[in-house]
Amino acid sequence: MKLSNYYMPTLREVPSDAEIASHQLLLRGGMIRKSATGIYTYLPLGYRVIRKIEAIVREEMERAGSLEILMSALQPKEIWEQSGRWSVYGPEMFKLKDRNQREFCLGPTAEEYFTSLVKDEVRSYKQLPLNIYQIQTKYRDEKRPRFGLNRAREFSMKDAYTFDTNEETMVKSYENMYQAYERIFDRLHLDYRIVLGDSGAMGGSSSHEFIALSETGEGVICFTKDGKFAATDEKAPVYYQAPPEEDAKSLEKVETPKLSTIEDISSYLKVDKKRCAKAVDLLIDQEPTIVFIPGDRELNVIKLAAYAQVPEHAIEKMDDETIVACGSYPGFTGPMDLKDTRIIIDSSLTHINNLVVGANEADYHYINACYGRDFEGEVAEDLLTIQAGDKTEDGEDLLFRRGIEVGNIFQLGTKYSEALHATYLDENGKEQFFYMGSYGVGITRTVTAIVEQNHDDHGIIWPLDLAPYQVIITIVQTKDQDQVDLGEKIYNDLEDKGIQVLLDDRKERAGVKFNDRDLIGIPLRITVGKKASEGIVEYSTRKEMENKDLPVEEALSEILTICQK
Ligand code: ATP
Ligand code: MG
Secondary structure: OOOOOOOOOOOOOOOOOOOOOHHOOOOHOOOEEEEEOOOOEEEEHHHHHHHHHHHHHHHHHHOOEEOOOOOOEEEEHHHHHOOOOOHHHHOOOOEOOOOOOOEEOOOOOOOOHHHHHHHHHOEEEOOOOOEEEEEEEEEEEOOEOHHHHHHHOOEEEEEEEEEEOOHHHHHHHHHHHHHHHHHHHHHOOOEEEEEEEOHHHHHOOOOEEEEEEEEOEEEEEEEOOOOOOEEEOOOOOOOOOOOOOOOOOOOEEOOOOOOOOOHHHHHHHHOOOEEEEEEEEEEEEEEEEEEEEEEEEEEEEHHHHHHHHOHHHHHHHHHHHHHHHOOOOOOOOOOOOOOOEEEEEEHHHHHHHOOEEEEOOOEEEEEEEEEHHHHHHHHOOOOOOOOOOOOOOOEEOOEEEEEEEEEEEEEEEEHHHHHHHOHHHHHHHOOOOOEEEEEEEEEHHHHHHHHHHEEOOEOOOOHHHHOOEEEEEEEEOOOOOOHHHHHHHHHHHHHHHHOEEEEEEOOHHHHHHHHHHHHHHOOOOEEEEEEEEEEOOEEEOOOOOOOOOHHHHHHHHHHHHHHHO
């Protein structure tokens, strides 16, 4: 393609709402454009990258025995009601009505839809196992759309679903997809880790997440040095190190004027933060609930949602009025004498004597409170967010890194088949529920992960097989006919050899062309300049950016060798 006739609206300025490198560079490189919050248009260069990623995903899915289909983005309400997710999915789901008032959603995922398809078509165990997938636009009205394609409201996802006759073969299908995912993300040149995931709204038993390492990632993962243990911070179990044991002392109420933070209380009373119970005032499904955890920790809302068996969005902050109605006072909440309030206590606190707890009145705390003797409540095993310094169950150190979740696989068991009454007939003619798995790859999010891992101050550095084009030829001076002729000749030669090539024949200053070339990150480059008449060009790679003068033929053969590897 010739850039003189291309649609590549590069920007010199960094768009003000783009916070991370990939978002900035994809916008600046003229690869995407925002059309509304979290909704993007993929422009020619960007769309070529997406199609290359799709091609790799398709190849590996086919290799794994998965069959591509395409279902509608519009899904009927009924199937979501059957699974219970019409309400569970919450405000993230885009809902709409047709002219007859029939309700639909724009699919955020498609477990129900695929189950309903297979339910009507697959009748016999002889037709199983089945592995089908689609690459389809998904819609989620994210609470905080940001980072461009990374957390969008409309995005492309590859979603696959497996159907098996029993748990054992379901696990086999899962392992098969696990390996396909390893091949996919290897081929996408991502530096990633596979971690135990949270099953969250999907339900089911086991899940793994594929996390591309990046400091800009929204997720945190922790792992042991040998990689044997790896989990997201949403899922990682916390083995809390309690403070030294103490004999129980007698409960005492103390004045703590205006001291409502753990920090203040701990330093004022000279009590280790671990002994200061932190109260988190919440509404769970509208029910006033106070959760108590050690003062040096953060509550893990996902663990709490799993414990309370509610979706995450059913957990909200409690307002001050309700705190007062519970018989407490904001900032001074404790577990004693609360009215009509659910009390959930992280199990770690039940092993720590002499706690500091709020006295449920302004400016007062109790010291030396002990679980069982002074207060009680529901005890939840582990509601804590993992943090630096924590260790595994065996006392091994944990490393922490940030990352971008690019893929997620789930063992679903019979959750959806039971909910949708999706059965097949077994060898004995008996109806059985399908054992299912579901498997997602964020196609468009992957683009952001690739750019996060492959860029420098000048722009994107695409890996060769993901780049929108493999080669760019820059004609330095379009008024110089020798340069134009040679540029076009090289362009035609490369095109003839099946190389994907851009010819920058724009009537722009050389500096503009060089900057654009660095920005859009085409891996292999030829500059046709002053020495064109001698048949000499400059050759460089985007990664190294070191120009060397080469006779045209040598430059061409260098490029062919690299591209045909
Ligand atoms: P997250 O925790 O980041 O919200 P998720 O757990 O909701 O992700 P899944 O439901 O497992 O994501 O979706 C499968 C894949 O789709 C994810 O691994 C991710 O790559 C991609 N994805 C999910 N939400 C978005 C989004 N808002 N924008 C772009 N890609 C997304
Ligand atoms: Mg999500």
